[in-house]
Amino acid sequence: AQRVTQPEKLLSVFKGAPVELKCNYSYSGSPELFWYVQYSRQRLQLLLRHISRESIKGFTADLNKGETSFHLKKPFAQEEDSAMYYCALSGLEGNTPLVFGKGTRLSVIA
Amino acid sequence: DTGVSQDPRHKITKRGQNVTFRCDPISEHNRLYWYRQTLGQGPEFLTYFQNEAQLEKSRLLSDRFSAERPKGSFSTLEIQRTEQGDSAMYLCASTRMTGITIYGYTFGSGTRLTVV
Numbered sequence: 760a761q762r763v764t765q766p767e768k769l770l771s772v773f774k775g776a777p778v779e780l781k782c783n784y785s786y787s788g789s790p791e792l793f794w795y796v797q798y799s800r801q802r803l804q805l806l807l808r809h810i811s812r813e814s815i816k817g818f819t820a821d822l823n824k825g826e827t828s829f830h831l832k833k834p835f836a837q838e839e840d841s842a843m844y845y846c847a848l849s850g851l852e853g854n855t856p857l858v859f860g861k862g863t864r865l866s867v868i869a
Numbered sequence: 870d871t872g873v874s875q876d877p878r879h880k881i882t883k884r885g886q887n888v889t890f891r892c893d894p895i896s897e898h899n900r901l902y903w904y905r906q907t908l909g910q911g912p913e914f915l916t917y918f919q920n921e922a923q924l925e926k927s928r929l930l931s932d933r934f935s936a937e938r939p940k941g942s943f944s945t946l947e948i949q950r951t952e953q954g955d956s957a958m959y960l961c962a963s964t965r966m967t968g969i970t971i972y973g974y975t976f977g978s979g980t981r982l983t984v985v
Contacts, residue, residue: 802976804976805973808973861909
């Protein structure tokens with residue numbers, strides 16, 4: 760069974776400080792990991808996926824299969840980063856629907 | 870094409886009534902997913918389609934829930950005999966799958982259901 764754990768419900772940081780949103784997963788197959796973001800009053804948007812190894816809006820995430828983690832990082836937080844962040848998991852085989860964590864609310868304080 | 874559309878945006882219904890939601894995916898997307906999201910939780914998977922075939926429905930919350938995608942384009946989610954616990958945001962997402970490669974999901978804005 761798939762499971763995604765985001766241990767922090769809320770993370771508050773000061774503007775300019777580094778950010779790390781934690782995500783751990785459990786999956787017996789080959790995982791594909793995603794981060795989705797939801798800004799206030801907007802729909803869920805894909806932020807990044809591990810397979811593309813992109814950096815979006817300064818955020819990066821590295822898949823660590825040994826620790827079964829996919830933490831989201833940004834070196835310098837900006838106020839516009841305040842949002843709800845969801846880590847999600849599916850199988851690389853393509854037949855496993857996306858499973859989400861409960862989300863972490865990031866609040867960047869000016 | 871402006872993305873995934875869901876209708877209605879909000880629905881208030883009395884307990885015991887039936888409700889139906891519609892989702893129009895991005896036109897070239899062959900996969901369509903339904904999720905439910907309650908306050909403080911991440912989206913919870915309900916069911917999904919590849920074209921018109923429903924590939925997974927065991928996670929529909931009860932036999933009061935059903936979904937269709939009759940022509941492989943838009944989809945409907947129906948809840949019969951609604952209960953107050955059905956109050957939630959219902960999200961639709963679509964994506965394209967080619968071979969074994971699946972692309973990121975695109976989500977709609979959701980339908981917020983309130984059962985009174």
